[in-house]
Amino acid sequence: MTQTIGFIGTGVMGKSMAGHLIDADYQVHLFTRTKEKALDLIHQGAIWQDNVESLTKNADIIITMVGYPSDVEKLYLGDNGIIDNAKPGTFLIDMTTSDPKLAEKIASMAEEKQLHSIDAPVSGGDIGAKNGKLAIMVGGKQQDFDTMLPVFQVMGENIVLQGPAGSGQHTKMANQINIASTMIGVSESIMYAKKAGLDPVQVLQSISTGGAAASFSLSNLAPRMIEGDLEPGFYIKHFIKDMKIALTNAEKMGIKTPGLALSLELYEELAKKGLEDRGTQALIKWFEGDL
Structure with missing residues (x-):
């Protein structure tokens, strides 16, 4: 499996999560709306991308950790967004707390493009993120979960597949x-x-x-x-x-x-x-x- 991860969203929790992935020797590509928030991770070894399109095309696993369902929808389903640019076989992991119906919609559209979609919101706050001990609640297919489990284990400890798309949310x-x-x-x-x-x-x-x-x-x-x-x-x-x-x-x-x-x-x-x-x-x- 490739070691290249595209990570979008480096806020209170996302910054620590991305940092753990870098420390685990994954090649991490970053994009955020404010590059200054990603400077520490860039100095740590992350590769900056100027937009969602370039990040998507350079990654085999894409993780998003943003603020609101509207942000998730724009990233995945918007014009020239993640689903438009991801190559077949790419894993799409949304770790934002979002709407279950949106997770189902993304999964359906991803499957049409031969992409693997997982909704995986987390709990544990800044403490859990810093310590790599987040609870990760997963919705998706068993095979996809099994494939991505090593990635999840870098960021959390209590990792459970709850059911099909939307179940994590x-x-x-x-x-x-x-x-x-x-x-x-x-x-x-x-x-x-x-x-x-x-x-x-x-x-x-x-x-x-x-x-x-x-x-x-x-x-x-x-x-x-x-x-x-x-x-x-x-x-x-x-x-x-x-x-x-x-x-x-x-x-x-x-x-x-x-x-x-x-x-x-x-x-x-x-x-x-x-x-x-x-x-x-x-x-x-x-x-x-x-x-």
């Missing part, structure tokens, strides 16, 4: 629905500890590991809440996007998701107050009334 929606209510609980827990006169750091020592309350959010984001560190491991604006996709799909399936709806409402309030580019742990500001 549906799994990520389930993940985001869980996190939505969890973040409310984490924020309420911290506020309760403070109002009770406790040291919230000590409280975390008791409840964040080993007990029934343990979670990634409690272990990794609660300390940031307490410290007032709002730097994004995952942007509020992207979480809002994810929750809207999940809510739309849940409504189509006739599922009631009151926790998801409430979380979306609170995060949208934060965005209106100018916090859309902060990390999801900034939810604590709503509970503190510090807006």
